[in-house]
Amino acid sequence: MNVKRVAVPLIAIIIIAGIAIVFWRAYSPAPFILQGQIEARQHMVASKIPGRVADITVRRGDHVEAGAQVFRIDSPELEAKLTQMEALETISQSLAQAVEGGTREERIAAARSEYEKALAAEALAKTTYGRIRALADEGLVARQRADDTFTLWKLAEKTRVTASEILKLAETGPRQESRTASRAGEAATSSLRSEVAELLDDTIVVAHKGGVVSNVLLNEGELAPQGFPVVIITDLEDAWALFNVREDFLHRVGEGTEFDLEIPALGQTAPFRVSHIAVLGDYATWRATTPGKGFDMKTFEVEMQPVNPVPGLRAGMSVLLEMAP
Numbered sequence: 001m002n003v004k005r006v007a008v009p010l011i012a013i014i015i016i017a018g019i020a021i022v023f024w025r026a027y028s029p030a031p032f033i034l035q036g037q038i039e040a041r042q043h044m045v046a047s048k049i050p051g052r053v054a055d056i057t058v059r060r061g062d063h064v065e066a067g068a069q070v071f072r073i074d075s076p077e078l079e080a081k082l083t084q085m086e087a088l089e090t091i092s093q094s095l096a097q098a099v100e101g102g103t104r105e106e107r108i109a110a111a112r113s114e115y116e117k118a119l120a121a122e123a124l125a126k127t128t129y130g131r132i133r134a135l136a137d138e139g140l141v142a143r144q145r146a147d148d149t150f151t152l153w154k155l156a157e158k159t160r161v162t163a164s165e166i167l168k169l170a171e172t173g174p175r176q177e178s179r180t181a182s183r184a185g186e187a188a189t190s191s192l193r194s195e196v197a198e199l200l201d202d203t204i205v206v207a208h209k210g211g212v213v214s215n216v217l218l219n220e221g222e223l224a225p226q227g228f229p230v231v232i233i234t235d236l237e238d239a240w241a242l243f244n245v246r247e248d249f250l251h252r253v254g255e256g257t258e259f260d261l262e263i264p265a266l267g268q269t270a271p272f273r274v275s276h277i278a279v280l281g282d283y284a285t286w287r288a289t290t291p292g293k294g295f296d297m298k299t300f301e302v303e304m305q306p307v308n309p310v311p312g313l314r315a316g317m318s319v320l321l322e323m324a325p
Contacts, residue, residue, distance in 0.1 A: 032323045036243035038263075039303075040236055040315035043209045044229035048202045051075040053224050058213045058231060066210045070231050073203040073224060111167040118160035125153035211235035214315075234315060241272050241304040241319045246297050252323060253277070253302050261304070262320040266312050272304035272319075 054074035058064055129149040136146040214234040224230055241261060245253055253259075253274050260269045278301040306313070 034321040038317040039242045041238035043233045045231040046229045047073045050226040062213045064207045115163040115167045118163040122156040122160045125156035129153040243302045244299040245302045265317045270310045271307040275305040276303040
């Protein structure tokens, strides 16, 4: 009898507690689930040189290391330009060597010979003029003949002066201005040839970052404009979770805060840390508040970095954050 008296109230209490729990769960607000997705750093591999894609050495899904060849650009125009610049460089070097090498002895000897010839011609012209003038003064020859010989004498004198200047130039060698100009010309031509050679080296395009080839935008034989991304590489090691958080929840996700995010594709949860909050809100997804408040809710992009590497994490995977209401 005593057992019945104790059991009946106990059962009643249990039933009442169960009903209370059911009602509490039914009427208590549900947790707020915030859905985001995994983003990963993408690297666009493009060519500095416009041209035709000669060959592509990677395919979608390939893992590539930094520095590995990705594709090659065929540019016959650059190869022809390099040949031209090498020829111009040879000519510039030859001219510079001719100027820097000084005047050869045979050139000096030739200039001295011409000067001596001019000197002898001047002496002969002067003597001839003296004789003709004496004859003209005596009336034995016409005065015109004396004027002609005088002109020839002055012409021979000018020729001797010119030959003398040429001999001086030959003996002193080239002027400093000529040397400077020849050196500058040689340096400019060499620089242009090196530039063309470097551009030709750039026709072999390598990956500047390692990762997985996520897309190949051009095929072999197609024309690639300068700077156009031919291959896209995704670095899965540089991945993060991106959420659009409504501003009334923003105070719960301060920078440095850690959350356990559910990753349905992997069937696991992993800790993530808030690394960045956008400085500007967006109206892309917004919600009107109650009529009495009179303003609309904006959203802010929030990035979260994984605390530890998550094997199998890929861009585009959904991530879920459960927050209290």
